[in-house]
Amino acid sequence: MATKEEDKVKQKSRTIFHVLDLAGASDYVRRLRQHCTLIHDVHATVMINMKKYSSIHTFESTSEGTTTPGLNSDIDTMMCFRMFPVYENSEDAKHHMTQMRSPGNLQEGENTHHIVMLVDDHTPVGFSKLEFVKNTNLQLPFILEQDSYGKTVLDNICIVEALTGDERNGPAATILKRPGYTDIDHIPSFHCKTWPAVADEFFTRNRMFEFPGQNIRAEFGNLGIFFVPTGHGDSQEKHLQWRLSFSLQERKIMLNLNETQHKCYVLLKMTKEDFVKPNVSGKSLTSYQCKTSMFFEMENSPDSFWIPENLIYCYINCLKRLRGWIQNGFVPSYFMPDVNIWKGDMTVQNKVVKVLEDVLESPLDTLMQLRCDKVGSLLNDMVDYNLDEADVPDNDFSTDLTQADRALQLAVHALHYCFIVETVEIAGKLISENRGNVDANITHREKLIEMLNDKDSLCDQTLQSNTVVNQAVDYLVPFIYTSLGSHLIVKGIQESSDIFKNQGLGYLKRGLESDFLAGKVKFAAVLFALRMYEEAAELLENLHESLERDIITQCMCGKAEDDHPPTFIINKILVYKILSMKPLPSEILRHNTSTCALFLPDELPILPKELQYELICEEASERLPVVAVDSKVLRYYLLYRIHEKLGNKHQMKVSLAFLGGTMGYDPKLCHLDTANNLMGCIFREMGETTGALECFVKSLKKNSKRTVAIWHILITCFDSYIKLGLDKAYMQSS
Missing domain, CATH: 1.10.1410.40 (Poly(a)-polymerase, middle domain)
Known part of the structure; x- marks a missing residue:
């Protein structure tokens, strides 16, 4: 009792x-x-490992979720050089090399250089030297030295010194805390796929209780270990020693x-x-x-x-x-x-x-x-x-509670926001890569999809579970589907091929859920180019009218550095939704995020006329030839053009009003220069010369490096001059 x-x-x-x-x-x-x-x-x-040369792994508090806003724990990021596999002994290496040389396994141009663990009387427990075995002429990114026994081993100092950082911290190069950020430790490493015999005690020790669980321990051997560049402090050969790291196993325990x-x-x-x-x-x-x-x-x-x-x-x-x-x-x-x-x-x-x-x-x-x-x-x-x-x-206690609640809200919002930013930027880099022509871009995107769908290879490469890899792929693939679909549509237009058009429409449908808006507005742009106006209108009008209430607006093209302050805007409606419903970031991405829509030079045939101007001017400049427009802006602009084609004058006015309202009252819009150019073109067509020039001047002030607004100003002035001349001639003839 x-x-x-x-x-x-x-x-x-x-x-x-x-x-x-x-x-x-x-x-x-x-x-x-x-x-x-x-x-x-x-x-x-x-992103860094299209040829399977490296992998990124984050450990300690960040990946474990064992930090709080007040603790603000450091981020430990390990970069593993996978092009040089480590083996526990020469027999393991020889067995693996034999498998690699079997028909179909050794990739063209792949070298068979490798590393073998080397433990001797000068090597303390928990450390190893790494003997490099070079089977081909290879330019190495690190230094090889002779140890006291004449073995060719890797020096650990040069690898850490090659990393950039504010200071050295053991095996890591550290980027020190900036306001609002955490320290980031970058740690280079090598990986061995097998569990080392020197650590077998872990599996044989007597345990009073079953921890870690037998099912978890069974996975440890397959995870392998890392070697990080730090030696024993009391050893004369500490510059040649590498510490054994069981970070993968440690993280496995912490996740459970x-x-x-x-x-x-x-x-x-x-x-x-x-x-x-x-x-x-x-x-x-x-x-x-x-x-x-x-x-x-x-x-x-x-x-x-x-x-x-x-x-x-x-x-x-x-x-x-x-x-x-x-x-x-x-x-x-x-x-x-x-x-x-x-x-x-x-x-x-x-x-x-x-x-x-x-x-x-x-x-x-x-x-x-x-x-x-x-x-x-x-x-x-x-x-x-x-x-x-x-x-x-409701007393003094509420002050502490309010401050704690505020800190929690900021932390949760920041977690979602920063993750969305990173994910969208990576997706943007993948889909904005231009291989020069439509066929090359189609092939590139098909290979990307094939690589992302090879889950077994990704699991081996990233040392992550099938569940994590599947979730990670699901974030990126819809963006690539949209990009592949639009390029197939362009090929179908160029070759008058319904086959390519139908394939493109299929991929565009699979990319609708890339985020809340971008996949849909790009699909609508394609439908508009194919003169499927009713279908395009239906797609866009089914979206929520109040897009600004709980939407994170995020640029994905890397060209909007001046559009946003370095701090992010807290969306209170979205914060309360997150805290009450506890969604994963995938739900926030697909239901509460609007990225910009990207168009490459070979997508010119599916662009509305005014955006074609943007692309042509971008190609003529030294900037990356990609047109980017805020998806909310593009939505209302497309609706205006669609209703113009359908002869719906009232709906044209409604769409224009929403476009103007969005530009005037949404502080989160990106690519305001492009938005003002689109609005200015509409005003110019309406004969509103003053309004058009005001828009173009705003665009120029927003981004003085671009020439599009200058061309629009010249065209508008020229049109006004011609119109003035025609009016004067008409008056004289009358």
């Missing part, structure tokens, strides 16, 4: 559990961070934590930041050491212990384990316990132990002093008022 003190601790555990939700450590925010980071790694790898385990780790990190870091300088307690203590605690306690009402007990047990390790000056690596991951000297060691002892002396009081994300203030108020999550008074 529980004592009163135990009941009190369990009650406060539940309170802290809820406070951490308010502070940005909720399960939704955690899963959102994980999703965004893992998908981004696949996208980034696709339950909510209590996740929040326990967040509390440990907050304790480190608020109590250890301010009192201990130099190399001290790290997040990885906190994580390691939790892993060993999870091995020695049942799953039933890790529940919300035991959160404080879980936290205390981890701190006790850390204190014992640091007192002895040895913190074991979780995957190779013979490796000491403690780096502090005796002075630091004593200071950290003293801080941990103070925390353990009164852990509840310590938690109420946490400054990070106002956890302590929120906890104090909730305890003082004996509150639960559904009972918040």
Whole structure:
């Protein structure tokens, strides 16, 4: 039977559990961070690795979702050089080379150079030298040296020094924090596909409880390991040594934590930041050491212990384990316990132990002093008022709650916004690549789709699961479908081929869900070019009229740097929708994002006349020959032209009014120079010379580097001069 003190601790555990939700450590925010980071790694790898030479992997807090707005944890990004595979021994390498040389496996021009792990008497446990085996004449991007045994091995220093950054941090080049951003550690690495024998103890050790689960451990061997460029500090050959990194396995465990385990780790990190870091300088307690203590605690306690009402007990047990390790000056690596991951000297060691002892002396009081994300203030108020999550008074407590809620809103909006920006920019780079002509662009896009649909290859290349790879591909493929479809339509127009036109329409339909608007307006532009006016009108008029209410407007062509301030605009309606419905970014992209519509030079036949001017002037300049227009602007402009063709004068006026209203009152529009040119052309046709010139001048002021507005001004003035001359001649003849 529980004592009163135990009941009190369990009650406060539940309170802290809820406070951490308010502070940005909720399960939704955690899963959102994980999703965004893992998908981004696949996208980034696709961009840099069209020939399977490299891959990108983000680890630690960002990919694990174990950070909060207040913690603002660093981003650890690993670039793996996949063109040089690592093998544990020569026999493994020889076996793989034999497979590569079998018919159909060795790609044309592919070299068989590789790396073999090399461990000798000068190499401490947890480290390895990398012996380079060069089977062809190859210009290497790094330095080879002879070790003390005469072996040709890789130097680790030159690779880190080749990276750009503000400072060096172990094996990483670090870009330091800017306002509103986090530190980014760029870590070069090599990858071995197999689990090394030196770490077999992990699979054979006696575990009191089944952690990690057998199904998770079964995947570890297939993930392989990384080698990062850092040697043992006390070794004479540290410049030739590479540390074994089990980051993939570590991340696998962290992705499968339950909510209590996740929040326990967040509390440990907050304790480190608020109590250890301010009192201990130099190399001290790290997040990885906190994580390691939790892993060993999870091995020695049942799953039933890790529940919300035991959160404080879980936290205390981890701190006790850390204190014992640091007192002895040895913190074991979780995957190779013979490796000491403690780096502090005796002075630091004593200071950290003293801080941990103070925390353990009164852990509840310590938690109420946490400054990070106002956890302590929120906890104090909730305890003082004996509150639960559904009972918040209207008094001073609401100030802390409001500030915490505001920070959470900003963080969640930023997560969605930044992910959408990155995804859209990558999609834009893929579809704006111009191979010179229609046939080449069609072939390129077909190959892109084929590559993205080769899920097995992408899983192997990115070291991600099928689920993550499928989700990542689903973000990008609709944009490519739209681009391929429009190019097939152009080919069908040029060759008067219904076959190509029908194929193009099929791909355009598959690209309708690329985002909320761009795929649809580009489809409508194609229908307009094919004189399918009723179909185009139906497609555009079925969209919501109030597009500006909860839509993120995002440029995808990289040509709108001056259109937006460096900070993003908070859309309150969208924020509340996100917090209440908890969607994935894919839903925000498809239902709440409007990207610009892109047109390449060979898409000239499907462009309305005024946008053809834009493209021709772009080709004549030194800029990238791509026409981009805000999808909301293009929607109303197309509706105006469609109703003009159909003779619907009233609908023409309505479309023009919406176009003007959107340009005048939507602060999020991109490519305002193009929008003003389109509006100016309409005014010129209507005989509104003054209005037309005002639009063209606005366009010129918005982007003085483009010549389109100048040409429109000259054409407008010339038309006015001719009209004035004709009117004068008519008056004289009368």
